[in-house]
Structure formats: structure tokens, C-alpha cells
Amino acid sequence: MSFKFRAQLIIALIVIAVSSALTFFHTSNESRYAKERSLHASENVKMAFNSMTDDLEHFYVYRAYTTLHLAGVIEAIKKRDTKQLYTLTLPRYKALIDENPHLMVMQYHAADGHSILRMHLKDNFGDDIASRRPMLRTAHAGHKMVTGFEGGIHGMAYRIVIPIFDNNTYIGALEFGIDTGYFVEKIKQMTGSTSILMIHEDYLGAADNSLYKEGLGTYRYTAAITEAQKKYMDAFSDHNHAMKPKNVRIDEKDYEINPLSLEDSEGKSAGVIICIDDVTGGYQNILETVFGSILLTAALLLLFWALFEYAFGALIHKLNFQERYIKTILDSQKNIVVVTDGEEIIFVNQAFYDYFGCSSLEEFRREHSCICNCFEKGESDEYLQPTIDGLLWTDYLTQHSDKEHKVKMTVGGVSSIFTAHAQKMKYENQMRHVVVFTDITKLNQLATQDVLT
Structure with a gap:
């Protein structure tokens, strides 16, 4: 990722x-x-x-x-x-x-x-x-x-x-x-609620028996109620035997249904008035809040994505410029520059490609995982090897920076002598070594052939 x-x-x-x-x-x-x-x-x-x-x-x-x-x-x-x-x-x-x-x-x-x-x-x-x-x-x-x-x-x-x-x-x-109709009308006037009267079957009078036939449980309501009102009653009574206040949804509208107990002189329920209020607008606010939140989230994601793309693009552009700037400087060097963790090559300059005759680091890696695989033994122990005294060659270089270290490598049948200098670089718990190889082949030949030199 x-x-x-x-x-x-x-x-x-x-x-x-x-x-x-x-x-x-x-x-x-x-x-x-x-x-x-x-x-x-x-x-x-x-x-x-x-x-x-x-x-x-x-x-x-x-x-x-x-x-x-x-x-x-x-x-x-x-x-x-x-x-x-x-x-x-x-x-x-x-x-x-x-x-x-x-x-x-x-x-x-x-x-x-x-x-x-x-x-x-x-x-x-x-x-x-x-x-x-x-x-x-x-x-x-x-x-x-x-x-x-x-x-x-x-x-x-x-x-x-x-x-x-x-x-x-x-x-x-x-x-x-x-008459109970007085209360139904007054409740409508005072609260705006649509009301339905139900009478307890134990309190039905002589005149009520012919009017109140259908009902819910032990309560009866008049047969004159509309089909829409029956829907309210059915939704209200569903899993609500105790007749507690209930919110119901009918035909994509929301209603609050509140029962009002009609008590006799002893405080017993003689009937109940079911008060129905259309509260669709109130619950619509919740849906609008959720929908608005989704739109806001999408807008914020789009905004942050655009800002990130812009900022990241500017950062990458700057980094690319700096990388090209550094690469240009390193490529202008005749010395071979290698960035390695001691076992694997991570970065090299153009002098490296020119010396080994390869066009990419991947091409070199197909033959060698580490430049140290090309190190040869010389006439003395001053020539670096992949491991020296139990240390990786990069660690050995940094720990003995006061000494001159030579490296012998042969490419295309031609052997070259280099001096190697290393600097340690640590970033986010990762260790890197920047190693500079300076070709001293001619100087070495002169030193061995010309006594005066």
C-alpha cells in the first residue's frame, strides 16, 4: 500500500x-x-x-x-x-x-x-x-x-x-x-389532535350497545369510524396491549398516538380517547439530517481529496525536483557513489553505471545483490572484503574511518583500485551507508613503478 x-x-x-x-x-x-x-x-x-x-x-x-x-x-x-x-x-x-x-x-x-x-x-x-x-x-x-x-x-x-x-x-x-363527543371536539380545538372514542365493554350503556360493536381488546369503538382511522387503531394496538403512547408510520407518514383514559368515579377506566397527531415533519427532520450528513461527508471527502491531490502533487513535484537536483550533483561526480544497507544496493550514481556497464540498478542486481560481491583480495589486508573481523564491510568502514581502505574490482578483464569512504545515515530506525569509491588505479601503478613517485 x-x-x-x-x-x-x-x-x-x-x-x-x-x-x-x-x-x-x-x-x-x-x-x-x-x-x-x-x-x-x-x-x-x-x-x-x-x-x-x-x-x-x-x-x-x-x-x-x-x-x-x-x-x-x-x-x-x-x-x-x-x-x-x-x-x-x-x-x-x-x-x-x-x-x-x-x-x-x-x-x-x-x-x-x-x-x-x-x-x-x-x-x-x-x-x-x-x-x-x-x-x-x-x-x-x-x-x-x-x-x-x-x-x-x-x-x-x-x-x-x-x-x-x-x-x-x-x-x-x-x-x-x-356527551363524550364534547371532549373529542374540545381536544381537537385545544390540541389539534384527531380523536377516536372507545368505551370499555363493562361500561356500555343501553344506547351504546348498538353503536359500539368493533373494538380493541376490552374496548369498543363506534362503527362510524373511517377506514383511515381503523388503520391508526390497528397500528396502535399492534403489540401494545397496555395501550401506551406509541409512534406509528402509516402510508409514509408518522403519527404520535396518545391514549387518554376516561375514568369513572372510582378511578377505573370506563373508556379511552385515542388522540392522533401527524408528526411527519418532526421525523422528516431526522431523515433530512442523515441525508444532509451524507451529502456533507461526500462534499468534505471531495474537498479533502482535491486539497490532498494538490498538496501531495506539489510535494511530490518539490521532492522530484530535489531528487533530480541531488541526482544531477551525484551524477556529475566521477567517483562511484553507492547507498546501501551493507547487503543490498539502494541507490547509485551515473559513475556506477558507467563503470559496471549497466543501464539500471535492476540489471546489476540480476548478477549481484551487493557491490561487495565484486570485491577482490589484494596483495595485503588493506583491501576490503564483504565481511572483516565479523563486521559487514560498511560497518567496518565507519568504525575505522581513520584508516585508508582500498577496494579492488575487475570489470571486463580490467582491474581497478579504489579508496572507499563511508558515512552512516539513520532515518526512522533504518540504517543506510553512503559509500564513495575513488578510482586510484593510475596512482597505485605509479607508486609501484616509479621509485621517485
């Missing part, structure tokens, strides 16, 4: 690692924000619902107070005078219907549990309704206001049962029942 490729690979890995870390950070934040939005959505629905029930209770307690203080109303209740009570209360009842069309029940109850008057069904009275309605039994037994969801003749409703006293004597109760 070349240095250039390794450098490019390292840069690419760094860019990808940094980009992945940033992407993970952003997507984690987006996921956290999505969870927080889901939690806030659920809390907002609960807060809106609690606000609605509180407002209803205060509103109808006040309306009950004003109604019961109409002249003759308390006496009619005590006497169980249904006709008189209806006549006195009818204008007030009509006003209440105008104020809230979802008011489905307004009923007077006697202390013994029997119905005195149903304003919404005036000809139906006198039945022991408390025997069928736990909320009424609780109100009559405790002489206190009781609220919660409960089924009845007209179906599931949020009921507010207000005790009636005459001189501190409990004489009965006034009940208001608000």
Missing part, C-alpha cells in the same frame, strides 16, 4: 468518523426532541382534559345552584312533583342546551335512589335508577358531589352528580351528563 493511498485512506476515515459523530449527535437530539414532543403532546392532552372537566364541574355546580334557588324548585323535589318541577326548570334546561348542545342528561334524583324527573325524557321517571348506577349510590350514601364517566340509558357520558340539601337535610341529587 503506497504512502499516498494510506494518507488518503486515513483522511477519509477521519472525515467519515467526524461526520458520523456529528450525525449521531444531531439524530440523537432529534430523537430526544421527538420523544419530548410525544411526552409533551400526551401531557398537553391530559392537561386539556383536566381543564375541561374542571371547567365543566365549576360551570354546572353554578348552574345547579341557580336552578335549585328558583322559587318552588326545592319544594317540588321534596314532594316529588314531577310536573311542577319540569315546568319550573324547563326554561333553565333550554338555556343550558343552548350553552352546551352536548348536554345529554339533566335529571333529578330522590334520596332513596329513585328518579324524580328526566328533563331530557320527562315521561320516564320513578324507576330505582340508583340500583343500576354506582355513581348515584355513592352520591346518596356520602351526600357529596361525584363526577366521572358512566353509561346509562342514553349511553356513556361525563356525569356530575350534585347533592341537594334543604336546611342541611339531604333530599336528593341533581345530575348533569355531558
Whole structure:
């Protein structure tokens, strides 16, 4: 693997690692924000619902107070005078219907549990309704206001049962029942959520049995829901028997589904409103972040690749120039210059090629791995050999630099005598020796033939 490729690979890995870390950070934040939005959505629905029930209770307690203080109303209740009570209360009842069309029940109850008057069904009275309605039994037994969801003749409703006293004597109760559709509409107005009402099968009233047939588990929803709403319900119920808040994806859109429990007077679940919010935009942010990260990574890789190519090219150009500069200097030398590790030749100058009559270092290596293979023995021990005293010839040269070392080599039948000088060079734990061979053949001949010389 070349240095250039390794450098490019390292840069690419760094860019990808940094980009992945940033992407993970952003997507984690987006996921956290999505969870927080889901939690806030659920809390907002609960807060809106609690606000609605509180407002209803205060509103109808006040309306009950004003109604019961109409002249003759308390006496009619005590006497169980249904006709008189209806006549006195009818204008007030009509006003209440105008104020809230979802008011489905307004009923007077006697202390013994029997119905005195149903304003919404005036000809139906006198039945022991408390025997069928736990909320009424609780109100009559405790002489206190009781609220919660409960089924009845007209179906599931949020009921507010207000005790009636005459001189501190409990004489009965006034009940208001608000249709569950009121909450569905209000939640839509306050939170923007699409809502689906489901009623627990144990709380289905007489009117509910014909409407609420299909359902999930022990809950039933009206057959009037759309096919799209059924998709929401199926996706929400899948592996979610506890009906916890859930994020689902339907038809390439993302939804947060939050259930709102409708509790009876004892805190038991009488039904549930399923609130559905389209949060496709929120989850789209995560996809856009990932897609943007991929594009950014690709752009950074391209940018760094271009910069690296430019910088590496400039560096290589400079190195090539310096190499040619050094090679020119070395090639201009008549002395043979060899760079070696002592066993293998790494670099030579032109004088080397000229002397050995080869055109490349590879050609020389086919015959000799080391120039020391060409060393010959001379008439004395001053001539270098591949190993001397257990040392490689290069190490011997550097360790005995104070002595003159001769080398005898024969090429093409012609023997030459050289002096050898070496310099040690260390780089990144690699040892190299630069050896200069100076041809002294003629000087040696003169020294042996001419006494004066």
C-alpha cells in the first residue's frame, strides 16, 4: 500500500468518523426532541382534559345552584312533583342546551335512589335508577358531589352528580351528563389532535350497545369510524396491549398516538380517547439530517481529496525536483557513489553505471545483490572484503574511518583500485551507508613503478 493511498485512506476515515459523530449527535437530539414532543403532546392532552372537566364541574355546580334557588324548585323535589318541577326548570334546561348542545342528561334524583324527573325524557321517571348506577349510590350514601364517566340509558357520558340539601337535610341529587363527543371536539380545538372514542365493554350503556360493536381488546369503538382511522387503531394496538403512547408510520407518514383514559368515579377506566397527531415533519427532520450528513461527508471527502491531490502533487513535484537536483550533483561526480544497507544496493550514481556497464540498478542486481560481491583480495589486508573481523564491510568502514581502505574490482578483464569512504545515515530506525569509491588505479601503478613517485 503506497504512502499516498494510506494518507488518503486515513483522511477519509477521519472525515467519515467526524461526520458520523456529528450525525449521531444531531439524530440523537432529534430523537430526544421527538420523544419530548410525544411526552409533551400526551401531557398537553391530559392537561386539556383536566381543564375541561374542571371547567365543566365549576360551570354546572353554578348552574345547579341557580336552578335549585328558583322559587318552588326545592319544594317540588321534596314532594316529588314531577310536573311542577319540569315546568319550573324547563326554561333553565333550554338555556343550558343552548350553552352546551352536548348536554345529554339533566335529571333529578330522590334520596332513596329513585328518579324524580328526566328533563331530557320527562315521561320516564320513578324507576330505582340508583340500583343500576354506582355513581348515584355513592352520591346518596356520602351526600357529596361525584363526577366521572358512566353509561346509562342514553349511553356513556361525563356525569356530575350534585347533592341537594334543604336546611342541611339531604333530599336528593341533581345530575348533569355531558356527551363524550364534547371532549373529542374540545381536544381537537385545544390540541389539534384527531380523536377516536372507545368505551370499555363493562361500561356500555343501553344506547351504546348498538353503536359500539368493533373494538380493541376490552374496548369498543363506534362503527362510524373511517377506514383511515381503523388503520391508526390497528397500528396502535399492534403489540401494545397496555395501550401506551406509541409512534406509528402509516402510508409514509408518522403519527404520535396518545391514549387518554376516561375514568369513572372510582378511578377505573370506563373508556379511552385515542388522540392522533401527524408528526411527519418532526421525523422528516431526522431523515433530512442523515441525508444532509451524507451529502456533507461526500462534499468534505471531495474537498479533502482535491486539497490532498494538490498538496501531495506539489510535494511530490518539490521532492522530484530535489531528487533530480541531488541526482544531477551525484551524477556529475566521477567517483562511484553507492547507498546501501551493507547487503543490498539502494541507490547509485551515473559513475556506477558507467563503470559496471549497466543501464539500471535492476540489471546489476540480476548478477549481484551487493557491490561487495565484486570485491577482490589484494596483495595485503588493506583491501576490503564483504565481511572483516565479523563486521559487514560498511560497518567496518565507519568504525575505522581513520584508516585508508582500498577496494579492488575487475570489470571486463580490467582491474581497478579504489579508496572507499563511508558515512552512516539513520532515518526512522533504518540504517543506510553512503559509500564513495575513488578510482586510484593510475596512482597505485605509479607508486609501484616509479621509485621517485
